[in-house]
Amino acid sequence: MALDPLTLLTLTIALAAAAALYLAIEWRSVRESSLLLWSAGFATIAIGSSLALLRSIGLLLIGIWFANGLLVVAHWLFLLGVARFTQVRLSRSWYLIFAIWPVLLLIPNEPSWSRVMLLVNSLLVALLALKASCLLRPHGKSLSVGAVQLRYVLLIHGVFYLIKALIAVLPGEFIDLAAFRGEIIQISLVEGAMAIMLIALSMTGTERYRREKQIARLAARDPLTALYNRRALEMRAPPLLNGVSAERPGALLLIDIDNFKLINDLFGHTAGDRLLISLSEMIRAVLPKDALVARLGGDEFVILLSNASSERIEALASALREPFYLATSQTFATPQAVTLSIGAELFDRPPASLSQLIELGDAALYASKRGGRNSLRLVDRTTANQL
Secondary structure, X not given: OOOOHHHHHHHHHHHHHHHHHHHHHHHHHHOOHHHHHHHHHHHHHHHHHHHHXXXXXXXXXXXXXXXXXXXXXXXXXXXXXXXXXXXXXXXXXXXXXXXXXXXXXXXXXXXXXHHHHHHHHHHHHHHHHHHHHHHOOOOOOOOOHXXXXXXXHHHHHHHHHHHHHHHHOOOOOOOEHHHOEOHHHHHHHHHHHHHHHHHHHHHHHHHHHHHHHHHHHHHHEOOOOOOEOHHHHHHHHHHHHHOOOOOOOEEEEEEEEOOHHHHHHHHOHHHHHHHHHHHHHHHHHHOOOOOEEEEEEOOEEEEEEOOOOHHHHHHHHHHHHHHHHHHHHHHOOOOOOOOEEEEEEEEOOOOOOHHHHHHHHHHHHHXXXXXXXXXXXXXXXXXXXXX
C-alpha cells in the first residue's frame, strides 16, 4: 500500500482513535484527570484527521480550516493534561490561542492562504508542544522514564513544527493544503503518525509510573497520619542502625499518649484521630533530618535517631511533651491530664534487630508510665556510661 496522503491520514485516524480509547480505559481505572485530557486530545486528532479527508471532495472550509483548528485544540488538551500531571496552573493567556484561529477566515482565498494557514497552525502547535515539554523539565528525581520520554518527544515534536513554520515563509517553497501537495506537507503527515504513537506510549508510561509510586507510598504510610508504618520502618531502619558506633550513638524513642482513651470516650473517635494527627505534625516539626519516625499503631509512635546523645534526646522529648500537654489541656477538658510518656534507649552498638530494640524501648516506656506519666525514661546503654 502506497503511503499517499489519504492513506497516512487513515492511519493517523486509526492510531489516534486507539490511543484515545486506551487512555480512556486507563482513566476509568484510576480517575486521573490528565489521562482524560490526553484521551480527549487524541480523540480530537482522530476527528480532525477524519475531517481532513473531506478536502478530496472539495469541502475545504471543513477539511482545512476546521481540521487544522482541531489539531491546535488537541495540542492544547495535551498541554492542559501535562499541567494537571505536573500540578502547574496555566495562566489565562494560554486560553487566548482560541481567539487567534478564527482570524484566518478573514484571509482571502488565494495562493498565499495555504502558506499563512500553515505558518499560523505550525506556530501554535509548536508553542503548545514546547510549553508542555518545559512543564516536564526534571524536578530532582521526580520524573519517571515515561515522563522524560514524553518531555523529549514533545520537544522534538514542537521543534519540527517550528521548522514547518520557517519553511512556510521561505520564498519559492510550494505549499497546497487543499491537495496535500508540497514536500513539507508530505513529511508532516508521516511525522504526525509517528508522533501519535510515541506520545501515546510516553503518556501511558508516565501515568502508570505515578500510579505505582502512589500505591507504593500508600503501602508504606499510615493512612491517618501519613507517617511511616511499622513495615516501612523495618525496611528503612537497617542503614541507620548499622551505622551506629561509639562515635555516632543511636537512639530510639517510644512515645505513647497518656489517657488517650478518655479522648475517644468523652469526645469521640474523630477527636482522637485529630489528636493523633496533631501529634504527628508536632513530631515532624521537631524531627531532625537524619531521623526516622513511624506510627506503630494506636497511639504509639517511634523515633529513630543517629548521632544521638542524652542531651539531644531530652531536648527532643521536652519539645514534644510540653507543647502537647499545653494543646490538649486547652482543647479537651478531661478528668486526668492527656500527656506523653516517652521511653528512650541510647546505644552505641547495632542492635540484633529493630524488634529487639522496640522491646527495650517498651520497657523504658512503661517505666515512664509507672513513674507518674508525662515524663521521659532514658536508658543509656553506651559504653561510656558503663565505664
